[in-house]
């Protein structure tokens with residue numbers, strides 16, 4: 122085999138790999154995306170090929186007091202995560218309410234402990250798959266800690282109150298107040314939906330409207346704005362030029 126043939130054989134391998142990931146184009150929806158658990162080679166697929174079933178079920182859904190469990194079909198984390206903390210943070214984060222809303226749901230797979238395929242196998246018998254999985258490393262919280270991750274679980278406008286939602290920083294002279302964060306009226310820079318505000322992506326928790334994982338990510342790969350030439354991180358504004366960060370931070 123000469124060098125040229127070896128190279129083209131390699132490019133076929135490279136092509137088929139990139140084709141698998143081409144399916145994860147931004148805004149294409151959840152089917153075929155990184156959150157379609159049936160596409161992982163070697164992992165247990167849903168017996169009926171359902172996509173939503175790894176997270177939702179039409180019947181026998183999880184219930185847990187008043188917390189947000191949208192027909193949830195997955196084992197939930199019970200961990201009390203250590204929140205982000207610094208001397209300069211203004212946000213108040215109570216570990217007991219930090220995970221309210223979507224964040225808790227995300228951590229039912231991204232905690233690195235609960236198996237990704239731990240969902241109702243079929244709704245009629247209510248049993249759950251409890252097998253191990255091979256979905257890659259989805260873990261985010263090493264040692265039950267979210268202390269090295271962007272803060273979540275705080276009342277957004279308690280931090281940003283009085284600031285503008287666009288343009289120049291606020292002018293408050295209150296001690297310690299961060300004038301360089303926009304209020305929740307801010308829009309996501311570069312999102313096709315020009316009406317979507319940060320407020321619409323906050324969760325109305327017991328403390329008020331809190332920031333969650335879903336304030337930056339769209340789990341269903343439908344409302345996100347990732348640059349199609351870069352990795353699709355399901356972001357509500359592109360990573361390019363840090364448009365996501367600049368949607369909220371005036372920097």
Ligand code: HEC
Nearest residue numbers: 151152156172173174175176177191223226227335340341
């Ligand atoms: C990987 C997990 C996952 C999969 C797969 C998934 N969802 Fe969701 N879904 C969530 C989470 C988490 C929420 C909570 C709200 C949020 O984070 O945006 C949610 C919320 C919802 C909601 C209520 C709130 C809203 O945003 O509209 C509906 C309806 C919904 N999902 C439908 C679906 C359907 C239909 C499918 C399959 C085509 C699906 N989901 C697949 C995780 C998932």
Ligand code: HEC
Nearest residue numbers: 155175223226227230256257258259334338340353354355
């Ligand atoms: C049913 C399990 C499950 C749930 C629930 C879930 N995810 Fe995932 N997620 C995965 C898996 C599996 C991957 C792929 C991990 C890997 O292979 O590295 C993934 C990947 C991701 C990625 C990386 C995308 C990329 O291209 O690298 C992001 C971002 C993400 N999830 C965010 C979320 C958020 C935010 C939520 C909640 C709103 C959530 N996920 C809920 C299973 C889940």
Ligand code: HEC
Nearest residue numbers: 224227228231259260261271273333334337338354360365
């Ligand atoms: C302030 C916005 C923001 C919040 C809040 C946020 N993320 Fe992310 N996340 C990002 C960005 C941006 C990336 C892309 C990677 C990068 O730029 O370093 C990312 C990447 C990821 C990835 C894939 C890469 C990795 O490091 O594993 C996962 C999984 C993920 N996020 C899950 C979550 C979950 C779960 C939560 C809630 C506990 C969350 N994110 C909260 C902005 C955020």
Ligand code: HEC
Nearest residue numbers: 207209210211212272280299302319336337365366368369
């Ligand atoms: C949806 C709005 C939003 C987005 C998007 C966002 N942030 Fe934040 N960020 C906040 C808020 C609100 C705080 C809390 C600030 C405080 O309490 O001082 C914060 C806190 C922080 C802090 C900690 C500040 C401290 O005093 O310790 C850093 C650093 C930070 N963000 C960087 C980023 C980066 C980098 C990105 C993009 C990857 C990003 N943020 C995206 C709203 C956002």
